[in-house]
Structures are given as structure tokens and as C-alpha cells.
Amino acid sequence: MRDFSQGTAHLSINTATLRKQLPLPGIIEACAQRAIPAICPWRDQVAAAGLQATAKQIKAAGLVLSGYCRGGFFTAPDAAGLAAALEDNRRAIDEAATLGAPCLVLVVGSLPGALQGKPAYTDIGLARSQVIDGIAASLDYAKKARIPLAIEPLHPMQAADRACVNTMEQALNICDALDPGRTGALGVGLDVYHVWWDPKLEAQIARAGKERLTAYHICDWLNPTRDLLNDRGMMGDGVIELRKVRGWVEAAGYAGFAEVEIFSDRWWALSAGEVLDTCIARYRKLA
Amino acid sequence: MRDFSQGTAHLSINTATLRKQLPLPGIIEACAQRAIPAICPWRDQVAAAGLQATAKQIKAAGLVLSGYCRGGFFTAPDAAGLAAALEDNRRAIDEAATLGAPCLVLVVGSLPGALQGKPAYTDIGLARSQVIDGIAASLDYAKKARIPLAIEPLHPMQAADRACVNTMEQALNICDALDPGRTGALGVGLDVYHVWWDPKLEAQIARAGKERLTAYHICDWLNPTRDLLNDRGMMGDGVIELRKVRGWVEAAGYAGFAEVEIFSDRWWALSAGEVLDTCIARYRKLA
Numbered sequence: 001m002r003d004f005s006q007g008t009a010h011l012s013i014n015t016a017t018l019r020k021q022l023p024l025p026g027i028i029e030a031c032a033q034r035a036i037p038a039i040c041p042w043r044d045q046v047a048a049a050g051l052q053a054t055a056k057q058i059k060a061a062g063l064v065l066s067g068y069c070r071g072g073f074f075t076a077p078d079a080a081g082l083a084a085a086l087e088d089n090r091r092a093i094d095e096a097a098t099l100g101a102p103c104l105v106l107v108v109g110s111l112p113g114a115l116q117g118k119p120a121y122t123d124i125g126l127a128r129s130q131v132i133d134g135i136a137a138s139l140d141y142a143k144k145a146r147i148p149l150a151i152e153p154l155h156p157m158q159a160a161d162r163a164c165v166n167t168m169e170q171a172l173n174i175c176d177a178l179d180p181g182r183t184g185a186l187g188v189g190l191d192v193y194h195v196w197w198d199p200k201l202e203a204q205i206a207r208a209g210k211e212r213l214t215a216y217h218i219c220d221w222l223n224p225t226r227d228l229l230n231d232r233g234m235m236g237d238g239v240i241e242l243r244k245v246r247g248w249v250e251a252a253g254y255a256g257f258a259e260v261e262i263f264s265d266r267w268w269a270l271s272a273g274e275v276l277d278t279c280i281a282r283y284r285k286l287a
Numbered sequence: 288m289r290d291f292s293q294g295t296a297h298l299s300i301n302t303a304t305l306r307k308q309l310p311l312p313g314i315i316e317a318c319a320q321r322a323i324p325a326i327c328p329w330r331d332q333v334a335a336a337g338l339q340a341t342a343k344q345i346k347a348a349g350l351v352l353s354g355y356c357r358g359g360f361f362t363a364p365d366a367a368g369l370a371a372a373l374e375d376n377r378r379a380i381d382e383a384a385t386l387g388a389p390c391l392v393l394v395v396g397s398l399p400g401a402l403q404g405k406p407a408y409t410d411i412g413l414a415r416s417q418v419i420d421g422i423a424a425s426l427d428y429a430k431k432a433r434i435p436l437a438i439e440p441l442h443p444m445q446a447a448d449r450a451c452v453n454t455m456e457q458a459l460n461i462c463d464a465l466d467p468g469r470t471g472a473l474g475v476g477l478d479v480y481h482v483w484w485d486p487k488l489e490a491q492i493a494r495a496g497k498e499r500l501t502a503y504h505i506c507d508w509l510n511p512t513r514d515l516l517n518d519r520g521m522m523g524d525g526v527i528e529l530r531k532v533r534g535w536v537e538a539a540g541y542a543g544f545a546e547v548e549i550f551s552d553r554w555w556a557l558s559a560g561e562v563l564d565t566c567i568a569r570y571r572k573l574a
Contacts, residue, residue, distance in 0.1 A: 111526060114510050122526045128486065157444040159484035160510045160526045170486045197446035199415065199457045223401050223447045225515055239398060239409045239447045 001243075001250050004258070005284045012038035012066035014217065014261035015045055018275060020268035024049040025057055030272050032061040034280060038257050040067040040215075043092060046099070055099050066257040067150065067189065067215045068092070068101035072163070073109035074134025075127045077120035081112065082130065089138045096147045102256075103148040103214045105189045106135065107163050114161035127164040135186070136178050143185045150189035150214035151175065157228050158194075168195055168204035175212055187214030190249065191261065193232055196221055196240040202248050210253025217261045218242060218287055232262045235282040242287050258287050288530075288537050291545070292571045299325035299353035301504065301548035302332055305562060307555035311336040312344060317559050319348040321567060325544050327354040327502075330379060333386070342386050353544040354437065354476070354502045355379070355388035359450070360396035361421025362414045364407035368399065369417065376425045383434045389543075390435040390501045392476045393422065397451035406447070414451040422473070423465050430472045437501035438462065439476035442484075444515050455482055455491035462499055474501030477536065478548065480519055483508055483527040489535050497540025504548045505529060505574055519549045522569040529574050545574050 004010060013036055018027045024045040031039055039058070046054050058065070071092040076082045089104075096104045108131040111119035121127075135149065142149050151171040154163035165171050171188045179186040188208055195201055205213070220238030225231050235242055246258065260279045267275050291297060300323055305314045311332040318326055326345070333341050345352070358379040363369045376391075383391045395418040398406035408414075422436065429436050438458040441450035452458050458475045466473040475495055482488055492500070507525030512518050522529055533545065547566045554562050 111510070114526065117511065119510060119526055122528055124484070124526075124528070155444065156442060156484040157512070157515070160508060164484075164486075166484055166486065197411070197443040197451075197453055199451075199453065221447060223398070223406060224404065225444070228444070228512055228515065239401065239406055239411075241409055241411070 001247055004287055008034070008036050008280055008283070010257050011036050011280065011283050012040055012257035012259040013276065013279060014040045014069065014259050016042050016069065017260060017262045017267070017279070018272050019045065021272040021275070024054060027272065028057055028061050028063060030276055032063060034276055036276065036280070038064050038066045038259070040065060040069055040105070040259050040261070041099070042069045043095065046095065051095055051098055058099065065099055065101040066259045067103045067105050068096040068099060070105045070107050071138070071149070072106040075109040075112045075130045077112050082134070085134060086137050089134070090141050093138070093142050093145050093147050097145045101147065103150045103187070103189070104142065105150045105152050105215055107152055107154065108135070108165050110162060110164035111160055119160070124159065124164050131164060132174055132177070135174060139178060139186060148184055148214050149186050151186070152189035152191060152215070153194055155194040167198055167200070168208065169200055172204060172208055172212060182209070182211040184211050187212040189215035189217065191217035192240050192242065192245050193217070193219050193221060196245065201245070205248045205252050208252060213249060213252055213254040215259065216249055216254055216256060217259045219260060219262045230263045230265060232264050234262060234267065234278060235260070236286045246287065258283065288534055291574055295322050295567055295570070296324065297544050298323050298567065298570050299327055299544035299546040300563065300566060301327045301356065301546050303329050303356065304547060304549045304554070304566070305559045306332065308559040308562070311341060314559065315344055315348050315350060317563055319350060321563055323563065323567070325351050325353045325546070327352060327356055327392070327546050327548070328386070329356045330382065333382065338382055338385055345386065352386055352388040353546045354390045354392050355383040355386060357392045357394050358425070358436070359393040362396040362399045362417045364399050369421070372421060373424050376421070377428050380425070380429050380432050380434050384432045388434065390437045390474070390476070391429065392437045392439050392502055394439055394441065395422070395450045395452050397449060398447055401448040411446065411451050418451060419461055419464070422461060426465060426473060435471055435501050436473050437476035438473070439478060439502070440481055442481040454485055454487070455495065456487055459491060459495055459499060469496075469498040471498050474499040476502035476504065478504035479527050479529065479532055480504070480506050480508060483532065488532070492535045492539050495539060500536060500539055500541040502546065503536055503541055503543060504546045506547060506549045517550045517552060519551050521549060521554065521565060522547070523573045533574065545570065
């Protein structure tokens, strides 16, 4: 396993971690000041700061991206909605290419409208079918832009509203169906928060291999957890065996960044500097 | 599929559903008054009412049980704790036999101490190993008492503190390992709340078959869900395709009760009669 204890060479910060403290330009600056080499920005933060300006600032700061958040949300109650989702994913791919991102993370969506509290249908099998169709329809465009798509299985507690892909096995089945050649154009975004509980995790990481391990996100599962979305823990504050999972991921060939992605009022209440310094300390000690 | 629309012949009430309204004798009475033919009581409620008195009252009221809640919590940080868990499960089996229960539902446990906020270890693989050992060590005793054990996979959001068995597939793998002859002594307790999201649900229900489908619990997944434990929905208030799942369960050979199990302040705030009348109405219309 790589030694993380001496520096920040493999650390990336998902910018949602600091979305309540700073706009994106400030986040980029704060990361660069601390020799954090990579970030994964969100579309809304990029849009607020301007796409071209962001690309320029990232380059000038000497940072790289570990990914771009996020595409997906492929489901819809009608053809117009499905087409709009594809169009939106093409825009996300274009933005990722402009920013020099190594992948676009896909939160695939589930029951359409559920996130707004009103699911248009409850047939999760249909949602899964629409998601596969949506990824299939986006893949050529992504390949031409040289932006790998990273299907992120979300925790089953988010299966109704955010993603109907909920295990590594399910995500890898989609990869195998749509990219049987393992070209690197389609893989998984493994976020330990979503998959740490899975009894098949080790086996599915090995199955994924280097070609399918497109992104790797870390944080921790708090015990108890108080909220289904915004109660992620800092590494070391919960029960996830981070070192063990990274061992599996690296044994499978992954050599990219460990991207810290935390959504939590506990951490949004602190300053950006306090959060980043804690991220660095915990990454070195525990990740 | 069986027609549930005309009566209550296949309805059971898990007594935790009314634990804030009434002690167990009152729940039994309220169910009997409404021609609900079955209940699934919890150990603490039975202990409060007295084991023999409860057995007698259930019989006098003409009710049967759909199960007994609950055994399990097999994990521990040391040998003494593991032995105590086995002893406690033997007591639960004895109580189930006294009450004439058709099965003992197992919430298997996970990181020991996590439910109290202080996990003694975080190795979920070790917890899984202790759980398999615990079930194996309890099975002979359960067979002699003629009490089938029903492994209940819990939702992955409860993987740290309540159960490290989190999918039907995982539960069935344990069944196959410990009861390869499919004798009926070991099966799964399928609660739709815990497994509705699983992309392999239909296939694993078919795999389970009649011999392994030992209990069937219903309620609904609310969107949004506000709490990881006590925010279960009444059938029809959420997104679970109850009729579809029951179709799979019955196609696999299950012919037992549909047991309503709801933990929720929303329903604990109403009278027992209001809750039971709603359970009956929703069961007839939607289950």
C-alpha cells in the first residue's frame, strides 16, 4: 500500500465539503495553500464561478482534478424528460473536458421527482432500465470527449430519491454490459460511505480492477447517524475500516487520489482552514 | 396471488407497531376485536405481561403467532459475551415454543456495543463471522424445540449497530451453509422495508423458495425518510411496490401471514384503534 503518512500527494478534496464556507475560487486557493494537489468540483459551484475562469484558476494554482460532480439523474416520467437529461449530461461532459477532469461522476437518479418529494412513478425496475439506457446513450459522447463515466453506487437509503444503483456489483454489471471491452470509458466511483456495509465489497473491488476503479471517495460512517444525507463523518470519527478498503482498492490496481467528500453541518460549521487541516491530518493517519 | 381485499385472513400485527399505545394484553384484545388472526409479539412486551399469562391469553383470544421478536445480537468483544448471547437466544427459543410461535426472528447484531454508541471493534467481517457461529450454535437447540430461525436482513443503514446481515443473498448464503438440506429449520425473515431497494430481490426471493421464506413483514419506505430507525411508513404512504413483492413471495411458495411492522412517531401518536383500522384498510387495498 502507498504510504499516505508523510504528505498530501494522493489527497483530493471534493468541493462540496466546503460549500458552506467558501465559493469555489476560495476553495481552490485554500487547497493550493496547503499543498493539496487535487479537487473534485461540483457543477453548481463551477457555474457560479464561471467555467473558463475556473479552468484557468485551477491550472494557474497547479491543481488537477480527481473528478467532476456530477452527471446522471437519467430517469424521467416522459420522453421529453429523458431527452433533457441526456442533453444535460452532454453539457456536464463538455464542462468536464474543459476543466481537464479525469472522469464525470454519475449519480444516476431513481424515481423521478422523488428528490422533490413527488415521485412520478414507484417502479424502481423501470428507473433502473432508464438509467442503463441513459448511460448507454451518453457513452459515445463521453468517449469522444475522452471523459470516462464513473457510476457511483449510492447507499440503499438513497435508493428512492438519488440513485437506483446501490451496490458495486450492480454498477459493475452495467459496466460489463455497456463496455465489455473494459476500455476505461466506463467505471465505478467507489465512495466508502455508500458501500462500506456490503458483504461483497472486497470481491467486487477485485472484480472491478484498475480499468473500472475510476474514482475513490472517503469519509466515515457515524454511529449513530442522524440524517440520511448530511451526516457524513470525518475519517476516524466513524466505523469504516478505511485502511482495509484502500488495501483492497490498491490491490486491484487503483493508483489515483483519495478524495475526501463530507456533507455535514458538523463540518460546515467550522472554517475552511480548520476543515482542510483536519482532512490532511486524518488522511495521513487513517486513510 | 391471494385476494386480500375481502377480509383479514392473512393479516398479522407486529406488536411493536402499538408499543406506545398499549401493553401487550391490550394489543391482543384490540386485534381479536377486529378479527385480526395473528400477532408477532416482542420479548420485552411478553416479559412485561408474563410469559404464561400471554400464552394463555393468546390462545383464549383465538389468535396465532406469525413469529416472535426477537433473537440474535450474537456478536461480542469476548468469549463471555458470546456465551451470554447464546444463552439469551436459548431463552428466546424456549419462550417462542411456549407461545407456539412458528419462528424466532433473528436481528443478528453487528459491531458489539454500537447500539449503545461505543463499538468494541469495527471489523464488520469479524461480526459476520461471529453471527454465523452464533446461528450455527443455536440451530440444534432450535430444532429440538421445533422453532425455525428466521434471519432478518436489515437495511444497510443499520449495518453498524443492529445487523451485519444486510441482503437476502447474504442471509440465504448463511442458510445454505448451515442448513444445506433446506429442512425448514433456518430461513429468512423478509421485511420489505429492509430489502425493497435490492436489485437482486426478485431473484433471491425465488432462490429462497417456500422452505426459506419463514416470515414476511410489510410497511412502506417514506420519501423523504427522516430517521434511520423510527420513520417507517404505513402501506401506501411510501414508494415500495408491495403488491409486486408479494407476487414474488407467493410465486416462491409463501402462504403465510403478511405482518405489519411499523415503528414511527407518526403512528405511535394515534390511538391503537385508529392504527389497526388503518392497517386493515391498507392491507386490503394495497398489501
